[in-house]
Amino acid sequence: MTYQRLAYDDAATPEQMHADCRVVTALLRPAPSIRFEDYPREVVKPTLEISEAAARLATALHLHLD
Template sequence: MTYERLPYDEASTTARMTSDARAAGAVLRAAVRPAPSIRYEDYPHDLPKPTLDVSEAASRLAAALHLHLD
């Protein structure tokens, strides 16, 4: 769909403006997603904590730099 009316042109007919509005509404309805839930019950309470694996080489490098990776 292209829009050819320039800002200084006369307004279109009411029938054309109505059809343009209906077409825009159809496109906007297709793009609308439902809002995410804000209910407390819809989210898990105990999420697993991520684990980090520190290689032996990284441990030696951290020790040489006096960093503590416990």
């Protein structure tokens, strides 16, 4: 019978796994809220300024900049 090494580590003891769970639980933070009420501010969309030269170039290349 030949010995075949596993690609993963053997399972830890229940005490080690429980200790790992306690550490992870202590490090977890709550996820940020995605509710609109928590972020009631209006965000202004940025405006893009298209220079006259860029508009001419876009027209020459048949691009439509609205």
